[in-house]
Amino acid sequence: MSGGHDDYNRGKVSRLPALPLPPDPISLQMFAEQAARGGHILNMHLVNAHAPKLARARRHVTYALRNECAAPRKIREMVIVLTAVLVKQQYEINHHIPLALAAGITREQLDALLGGWRAKRELFSAGEAAALDYVECLVERRGEIPDAVFDELAAHYPPQEILELTHTSNNYYATGVFIRAMRIDLDPEDRTTAPGKF
Secondary structure: OOOOHHHHOOOOOOOOOOOOOOOOHHHHHHHHHHHHOOOOOOHHHHHHOOOHHHHHHHHHHHHHHHHOOOOOHHHHHHHHHHHHHHOOOHHHHHHHHHHHHHOOOOHHHHHHHHHOHHHHHHHOOHHHHHHHHHHHHHHHOOOOOOHHHHHHHHOOOOHHHHHHHHHHHHHHHHHHHHHHHHOOOOOOOOOOOOOOOO
């Protein structure tokens, strides 16, 4: 990743104006860090760079969710993909398909997540299905979790991992709403996010 001028001089990529050039020094530092971690500067980064201090604070949470969780990356990617599907957010789906496959989700599982996983429930372990049931309640019931759903989740994940999965889904739900509100353009296929730790 070059981190060069062409990476952030792309003009208007959302309903907001194009990012003023040169970008704020905080934004330039975040762009350089993104490139150092193996990712491109994405349209969402350019939009967030309109508020660089908030973008920097948010980056810490995103980094922790991708690199500092005890819950297996595979289950976290399942949570992200299903959340993006439920929020109808193609932007995040596009970026997380390769990450999901790299984390060990099979192509069959991924297709099920994208097209109605309950019809293919047999493709998922009991722990995976418990997490997916939980995510559906988080998103579709706005956090109203029946005791049976939570108890099944707790049978497979300790408290720390429950919180990690909850924060992961909540983060990507909010991101999906943000992307829709700002009408952020899809990134070209050759622009990828930093992969993080597997």
